[in-house]
Amino acid sequence: MFNPSRDQVRQFFTETWAKHRQHKILTPMESMALTWILQHPEYHEALENPDAAQQEFSVEKGQVNPFLHLSMHLAINEQVSIDHPPGIRSIYEQLAARTDEHHAMHEIMECLGQVIWESQRLGKPLDTDHYLELLRQHSTRH
Template identity: 65%
Template sequence: MFNPTRDQVREFFLSTWQKHQNKSVLAPIESIALKWILEHPEYHSLLSSAEAKEQEFSISKGQTNPFLHLSMHLAIEEQISINSPPGIKNIFEQLAQKSNPHEAMHEIMECLGQVIWESQRLGTPLNNNLYLELLQKRINKH
């Protein structure tokens, strides 16, 4: 399994943005990443910044880590494309019908973040049943 370092993740997004700015050819995964970068114009100046690779983002200061956010978009897109955990594609489609695909991704992202946090806190693997349960609650909430 691919487990990139913080610097590798950041370099990937910075390089993808730079290639886009230079109109260079993108690898398929970079094209997917670019799609999400373009959906988040609030990150464009950061991705053009020389300091971006070293910048810290503090939850306590209300800051979102754009690299984590974009990475979660990629992870969720992959989950949906292979329907893993089983049922997530259908859940995404239902959420997207109630709002739009980008908002549906953010709804899924909140659930994924909660499941990741719980997994780290308990030192256990990701709980797909909890993930799907949280997602189902999002559908029922609408």
């Protein structure tokens, strides 16, 4: 199982962005990451700034962690592509049909963030059933 450190994740995104800007060939994973980087121009400055790659991002200060956000995009992209947990692909398609693909990803991200937070707070494995239930609730909103 691939379990990169915080620094490895941040290095992956900053190097992907640098390679793109230098017109270098990207790996398939970097190409996938670049898709999400390009959809988040608000993160480009952080990806170009070595100090930002070491920064702590505080929710209490209203900061969004661009590296976490982009990582969640990649994780959800993978979940949808392999339909795991089972049913996530159809939920994603419902959400995307109602809005757009990027917004659908953000709705899923909200649910994933909630179940990750609950898992960490309770010291238990991620509750996939609860995750799918939250996703279903989002997909039926109008």
